[in-house]
Amino acid sequence: MxxxxxxxxxxxxxxxxxxxxxxxxxxxxxxxxxxxQFAVLNTLVAEPGLDQRTVGERVGLDRSTIAEVxxxxxxxxxxxxxxxxxxxxxxxxxxxxxxxxxHKKLTVRTARMNQVFLAPLSAExxxxxxxxxxxxxxxxxxxxxxxxxxVAQP
Amino acid sequence: MxxxxxxxxxxxxxxxxxxxxxxxxxxxxxxxxxxxQFAVLNTLVAEPGLDQRTVGERVGLDRSTIAEVxxxxxxxxxxxxxxxxxxxxxxxxxxxxxxxxxHKKLTVRTARMNQVFLAPLSAExxxxxxxxxxxxxxxxxxxxxxxxxxVAQP
DNA sequence: CACAAATAATCAGTGCCCTGACTAATCCGG
DNA sequence: CCGGATTAGTCAGGGCACTGATTATTTGTG
Numbered sequence: 001m002x003x004x005x006x007x008x009x010x011x012x013x014x015x016x017x018x019x020x021x022x023x024x025x026x027x028x029x030x031x032x033x034x035x036x037q038f039a040v041l042n043t044l045v046a047e048p049g050l051d052q053r054t055v056g057e058r059v060g061l062d063r064s065t066i067a068e069v070x071x072x073x074x075x076x077x078x079x080x081x082x083x084x085x086x087x088x089x090x091x092x093x094x095x096x097x098x099x100x101x102x103h104k105k106l107t108v109r110t111a112r113m114n115q116v117f118l119a120p121l122s123a124e125x126x127x128x129x130x131x132x133x134x135x136x137x138x139x140x141x142x143x144x145x146x147x148x149x150x151v152a153q154p
Numbered sequence: 155m156x157x158x159x160x161x162x163x164x165x166x167x168x169x170x171x172x173x174x175x176x177x178x179x180x181x182x183x184x185x186x187x188x189x190x191q192f193a194v195l196n197t198l199v200a201e202p203g204l205d206q207r208t209v210g211e212r213v214g215l216d217r218s219t220i221a222e223v224x225x226x227x228x229x230x231x232x233x234x235x236x237x238x239x240x241x242x243x244x245x246x247x248x249x250x251x252x253x254x255x256x257h258k259k260l261t262v263r264t265a266r267m268n269q270v271f272l273a274p275l276s277a278e279x280x281x282x283x284x285x286x287x288x289x290x291x292x293x294x295x296x297x298x299x300x301x302x303x304x305v306a307q308p
Numbered sequence: 309c310a311c312a313a314a315t316a317a318t319c320a321g322t323g324c325c326c327t328g329a330c331t332a333a334t335c336c337g338g
Numbered sequence: 339c340c341g342g343a344t345t346a347g348t349c350a351g352g353g354c355a356c357t358g359a360t361t362a363t364t365t366g367t368g
Binding site: 221 | 345347
């Protein structure tokens with residue numbers, strides 16, 4: 001009695017979507033480098049010398065998780081970590097040559113994978129897909145920190 | 155150079171969407187019972203006496219993960235596990251009264267949470283949101299097991 | 309200047325998620 | 339009826355994700 005239909009639950013759908021993506025990534029992109037790891041590499045290609053916390057902010061990972069991911073990338077020799085001489089709390093991150101090469105290689109494969117992943121949708125639907133997901137995710141994230149409400153609510 | 159825009163990567167978006175959902179679930183539904191745990195409870199409300207593997211299939215979890223989730227629910231006294239007398243490999247699962255009560259309570263809260271989560275979208279957009287995600291997830295899952303192609307590809 | 313508040317990173321603990329290797333039970337063809 | 343294939347579940351191992359507590363450094367104020 002009273003069981004609900006999970007296919008109308010966005011959380012369930014989100015989990016399934018991510019699982020599907022994980023699977024495809026593993027077969028089409030890399031078994032060593034994961035999608036969050038690629039996101040970190042990508043961020044450091046765009047902005048070399050960022051500190052750990054900021055990288056986490058860019059890719060959407062909390063302080064603990066980003067530390068683990070970076071430690072793995074460091075162990076694989078894809079990035080270097082040095083204390084910020086200006087601020088002894090920070091570590092500054094920079095890709096190694098190997099890290100840059102890896103990013104380049106995976107960028108190509110990732111693009112291919114995205115095409116396959118989104119193939120079931122038409123071009124307009126793909127745009128909509130991005131837009132809808134982004135709006136929902138952004139809104140939920142906004143609830144996290146009440147922040148300064150731009151408009152006063154009566 | 156050559157960094158890509160992660161906001162056009164479905165995998166990145168899917169991860170962010172799930173994180174946002176996790177957050178909202180934690181604050182609006184339960185800090186003890188997780189969304190996958192609720193999915194298992196829900197499946198057993200609909201079909202009491204299912205075996206572990208089938209429950210995993212229903213909610214989209216592999217044999218290892220479903221075993222962990224079920225072990226946690228068992229420890230909390232929300233379900234019972236008994237050997238199938240007909241097939242000694244299987245365990246049959248059934249909610250306890252406490253499990254049923256928990257499911258009922260969370261069903262209400264989950265519905266409220268889904269409303270908040272989807273609030274940024276209009277009714278038509280919500281329908282589209284489900285449809286697009288489902289199609290992408292289903293297609294990717296289909297790539298997993300080649301299965302029997304219904305139509306011959308020339 | 310000194311001390312409290314804030315900040316960057318780590319650590320411990322919990323839970324989800326997968327693969328690959330293994331055990332135990334059942335099924336099926338000879 | 340018996341031995342090989344299949345199937346349900348476990349276990350080891352790696353990675354992602356969060357919270358709460360702790361440590362080290364910096365900042366900001368009296």
